[in-house]
Amino acid sequence: METLIMIAEVMFTAPIADMIDSPVFLAEVIISGLLTGVMYSLVALGFVLIFKASGVFNFAQGAMVLFAALALVGFLEQGVPVPVAILGAVVIMAALAYAIEYLMLRHLVNQEGIILFMATIGLNFILEGSGQLAWGSNVKGLDIGLPDTSFEWYGILLNTFDLSAAVIAASLVAMLAVFFQYTNVGRALRAVADDHQAALSVGIPLKTIWVIVWTVAGIVALVAGVMWGSKSGVSFSLSLIALKALPVLILGGFTSIPGAIIGGLVIGVGEKIAEIYWGPAFGGAIEDWFAYVLALAFLMFRPQGLFGEKIIERV
């Protein structure tokens, strides 16, 4: 009985008392969680774009983040000015998208999802290997000139870098939304995402659309790579954030862009709060699995994720 009370104390009473005791600290935790969540959302966004348009669960998204960041760093090391380097990295990601479509996807049309998934794991190996082969595998700093100073706001400690990351991410999402909603290509993309065959039959070139979608995913990967890279350096571990984005993906739903964003924020905040208030009770490092268990718990109630399309099954 006594141990039970102790467990209840450690698990429930103490963390909540901590939260109430210092609301400023709690606010800081939540804000830093939101900012990490933005980063997760960026990676998850790349997954959603590709899954929606081509039904491919692209495991290589993390490797694309690494690849894009390495390409950018490679240009910067040559002394290329930042805007040109970013443009160069975009061109490389577009070329990569074209190569992936031409060499891989077009030959795998109509295959089962799991085969495509395994093929993107193969792609993951190729990208990790070739990226590190071309630009070296040691940790590199990445500095594109974003300000990085801390300041206080109503007693809450904030960081300009995190804030600008959030602003950039928000504007990227806004741009994507405009692109999807108001351009011809965007309309075609939505048509393909809705129904491949119907899109084909009204004359939308599927292959071109795939190249465009992979390019857009590559650009999203580049933005994510810049953000993560300037925060923690560009190295192999960058490609592991794909594993961080997967729970975001199932929480938000594979097919929903707003889902990816909200899922990222929920996971970011949940993870931070769990780590800080409940982490000590578990002996630390619960970040590794907390997001997955949280997503799993959500899935039990909504099997298609928060915003995924309702799964309709017919016999």
Add this chain to the structure above:
Amino acid sequence: MFYREAGQFKTRYDKDQAIFPILQDRWFIALVLILAYVIVPLVATEYWYQAVLIPFLIFSLAAIGLNLLTGYAGQVSLGTGAFMAVGAYASYKLTTAFPDINIFIVFITSGLFAAAVGMVFGAPSLRIKGFYLAVATLAAQFFILWLFNKVGWFFNYSPSGTITAPPREFFGRMVTGPEATSETRYFIVLVFLTLGALIAKNLVRGRVGRTWMAIRDMDIAAEIIGINPLKTKLLAFGISSFYCGVAGALMIFIWLGSAETEAFDINLSFQIMFMIIIGGLGSIMGSIMGAAFIILLPIFLTNFPPMIGLQIPTDLSKHVEEIVFGTLIVFFLIVEPHGLARLWSIAKEKLRKWPFPY
């Protein structure tokens, strides 16, 4: 003309339902068994045992386990590494707590532990399907490994956090620990694989396998014709995890000797997944061929360039290997998405007529 069933008449029903109804298949299996049990031990060297044969057999067992779940019952799981870890840690705890229990009973019991854990993490499969389930099984992967890493009880509070296989003997022969010979180890895993493959083969052609396949092909339709999805899916998770658990226990006790949780990380899950995709989903034979392919490929990639006189610096060669490995996987999936098992059946089909087309 080499592989045809013409002229092989069956006079009894049980002959018709035999596991290998065609004479040529029986010959083939007999040849493989003779090769594995007699010829290989005569010629194999220490390097071959440790680097190729023993890991190949262990991974084959794990691949059969995953293939039962993914290939036959249609439930995609990326938690294989964790289920293998459960088997490994359970056998370690069991044999250090009860040193007198026969080591084989320990292996089987630890498989049962893995089966129980697999069923717990398989329970969401009733609600969650497809890729959602695949990602959800990653929860098992990360949570279980974290647990084994954090809780000292699992590795008997050893300061390095590793588990080491203690020496155990069986009929006066050392079977685990540093003194066991490679040959003994090889025979142990070979026996496990033979029995495991035989049981799996019989499972999938019997009632259990048929219910699995019905669930895989369309679970709602299967439910309507009276198959209980709860029982069927949980049974698939349980049996699959049992195989994986035994394979994990063998991995520590027979192959590696000692290991940390890192040996069972997500890369192991992907590796086993590759084996069944390359080998062929829904094929016992394919699991074994896929395991051979995935084990041999990196060894080949490491040894091939020096063989033709090409010297690549070691830091580069790791990346080159990665690229070639990834390329081959993609290439293989494009050429034959149904795996080696399909190639094998195409070859058999060809052999019916070859070399006389009429």
